Amino acid sequence: xxxxxxxxxxxxxxxxxxxxxxxxxxASLEGERKSFNxxxxxxxxxxxSKTAELGNNKASLxxxxxxxxxxxxxxxxxxxxxxxxxITLDGVESTNLEVIGKHLQMLAEKETTGGQYKRxxxxxxxxxxxxxxxxxxNGLPFVDNRFFVEGNxxxxxxxxxxxxxxxxxxxxxxxxxLQKIPSYIEQYxxxxxxxxxxxxxxxxIAGKTWKKEEELKGLKAELAALDRKxxxxxxxxxxxxxxxxxxxxxxxxxxxxxDIRNKYQHFSSINSLFTFLPFYS
Numbered sequence: 651x652x653x654x655x656x657x658x659x660x661x662x663x664x665x666x667x668x669x670x671x672x673x674x675x676x677a678s679l680e681g682e683r684k685s686f687n688x689x690x691x692x693x694x695x696x697x698x699s700k701t702a703e704l705g706n707n708k709a710s711l712x713x714x715x716x717x718x719x720x721x722x723x724x725x726x727x728x729x730x731x732x733x734x735x736x737i738t739l740d741g742v743e744s745t746n747l748e749v750i751g752k753h754l755q756m757l758a759e760k761e762t763t764g765g766q767y768k769r770x771x772x773x774x775x776x777x778x779x780x781x782x783x784x785x786x787x788n789g790l791p792f793v794d795n796r797f798f799v800e801g802n803x804x805x806x807x808x809x810x811x812x813x814x815x816x817x818x819x820x821x822x823x824x825x826x827x828l829q830k831i832p833s834y835i836e837q838y839x840x841x842x843x844x845x846x847x848x849x850x851x852x853x854x855i856a857g858k859t860w861k862k863e864e865e866l867k868g869l870k871a872e873l874a875a876l877d878r879k880x881x882x883x884x885x886x887x888x889x890x891x892x893x894x895x896x897x898x899x900x901x902x903x904x905x906x907x908x909d910i911r912n913k914y915q916h917f918s919s920i921n922s923l924f925t926f927l928p929f930y931s
Contacts, residue, residue, distance in 0.1 A: 713802030739771035751817025
């Protein structure tokens with residue numbers, strides 16, 4: 651029992667008790683509607699985000715699939731079916747992987763691009779690039795050179811860092827990056843499928859309407875009508891007030907009548923006196 655209901659019971663007025671109960675129902679439904687609308691807005695926000703994510707993921711999936719198709723279409727294999735590392739570096743005539751690896755290690759140590767992606771070579775028609783980025787170690791800044799193979803997207807291996815102690819491993823960095831594309835495709839494809847299942851559920855929630863709106867409107871109308879009735883009853887005089895008013899009116903009339911009688915008796919006495927005086931006759 652809330653305070654309004656308690657006061658209504660004490661007053662003995664059933665209208666006040668009915669009003670308190672209606673107010674409680676209205677407050678409950680308004681709370682329910684608020685929760686429903688919040689959940690709906692959250693679903694709409696998620697739906698918008700997930701739809702955009704699905705579109706981006708599909709675009710990425712398409713671009714990566716194109717890149718991998720291009721790579722496999724140009725790839726050369728040895729007798730065992732392994733893809734050959736046919737990387738070439740700008741300014742380096744040798745195709746020896748150890749020579750190429752040492753040159754890459756030198757670039758990793760000394761190159762500075764100022765944050766710009768710089769072409770340094772090519773592998774199977776894909777540009778090979780380096781970018782210098784400022785990083786921090788033990789609170790001190792240092793230049794961190796990272797390497798990429800560029801297609802529709804930038805692909806990297808070992809977070810873009812080449813092997814510092816093994817030239818052959820350094821030279822294989824870019825071939826390894828291209829061979830990782832299928833794993834990226836699998837991840838994006840899996841995410842797209844999950845989103846395609848999730849989005850219809852969010853659409854269903856976002857498209858729902860609260861089914862108790864008419865019930866709430868009806869209760870509010872009933873509450874307003876009851877409130878007007880109570881206000882009118884409060885404005886009318888009570889039976890006690892009417893009796894008090896009648897009593898006061900009677901008293902006024904009694905006093906007035908007594909006053910009239912007194913004045914009449916006074917004038918009657920004077921008139922009798924004048925009758926016995928000799929000069930009156």
